[in-house]
Amino acid sequence: MEAPPDNDVLWARALHFTHHDGSPALQGVSVGVREGEILAVSGPRGSGKTTLLRCLSGMVRPQDGEVWFNSLPVHTMGPLKRERLRRDRFGWIDPAPVLVPELSAWENAALPLMLRGAGRRRAKTAAMEWLDRLDVGGRTARRRPHELQQAERQRVCIARALAVAPAVLFADEPTAPLHRVDRAHVLRTLTTAARSHGITVLLATGDAQTAALADRTVSLLDGRRVRTVHLPPVAETTVATGPGEASGTPGTEGRAACSLSA
Numbered sequence: 001m002e003a004p005p006d007n008d009v010l011w012a013r014a015l016h017f018t019h020h021d022g023s024p025a026l027q028g029v030s031v032g033v034r035e036g037e038i039l040a041v042s043g044p045r046g047s048g049k050t051t052l053l054r055c056l057s058g059m060v061r062p063q064d065g066e067v068w069f070n071s072l073p074v075h076t077m078g079p080l081k082r083e084r085l086r087r088d089r090f091g092w093i094d095p096a097p098v099l100v101p102e103l104s105a106w107e108n109a110a111l112p113l114m115l116r117g118a119g120r121r122r123a124k125t126a127a128m129e130w131l132d133r134l135d136v137g138g139r140t141a142r143r144r145p146h147e148l149q150q151a152e153r154q155r156v157c158i159a160r161a162l163a164v165a166p167a168v169l170f171a172d173e174p175t176a177p178l179h180r181v182d183r184a185h186v187l188r189t190l191t192t193a194a195r196s197h198g199i200t201v202l203l204a205t206g207d208a209q210t211a212a213l214a215d216r217t218v219s220l221l222d223g224r225r226v227r228t229v230h231l232p233p234v235a236e237t238t239v240a241t242g243p244g245e246a247s248g249t250p251g252t253e254g255r256a257a258c259s260l261s262a
Helices: 049-056 079-089 105-115 120-133 138-142 150-163 180-197
Strands: 008-018 024-034 038-042 064-069 090-093 168-172 200-205 216-221 224-226 239-242 245-247
Touching: 008 049, 008 200, 024 049, 024 064, 024 200, 024 224, 038 049, 038 180, 049 064, 049 168, 049 200, 079 090, 090 150, 105 120, 105 138, 105 150, 120 138, 120 150, 120 180, 150 168, 150 180, 180 200
Parallel strands: 038 200, 038 216, 090 168, 168 200
Antiparallel strands: 008 024, 008 064, 216 224, 239 245
């Protein structure tokens, strides 16, 4: 077993993953992520971006290959150890907001901290700090998810992920439900927070402008790493219709060109 490089907080070698229907999602992908780095994982829909993030975060185990977080072999951990790792060290943002409907916005944002054992007051203070930064503080923070717009719910999810001060933040198309202006503000907050707090970020995106905000980009196509993927720009009217889906300018979704495999 090859030891991971000392300067990589996350390191994966030759990851293979196949969906239940037999279609390959990852075909020998290797990647290293340095501490405090913002790494964009780019590619069209179906290229394996989400699956890579899920394997690196321990959400699923690859069928073959290795995943290391610092000196911990994530690929050999059982389900309970991987769950504790995700709870204690990682943050996750889905492309569509998922919140507990019975809880207010601030309670949703504070929930992971309270599950870690933080007191209610301390958890609320940390949650409110990020909700304010993302313009969903004040009265909005006391509302329940059904009283919020979709963009506001997504901001609450981003605040929830940042409030726990994760070592690594996995962001799977985090601004998919947002309009262009909102997207720019949220991405600016996310990247600024990552750099000021030393958070390592893996950002899955099909948007070239979003990928450009990262320190480095890894491109995927059909489950393999490639040198470049030319992504179409996202139209201003594009609005997410579900996880990993978007509607808007026809004919742009999933179009890509690439160079030779890296």
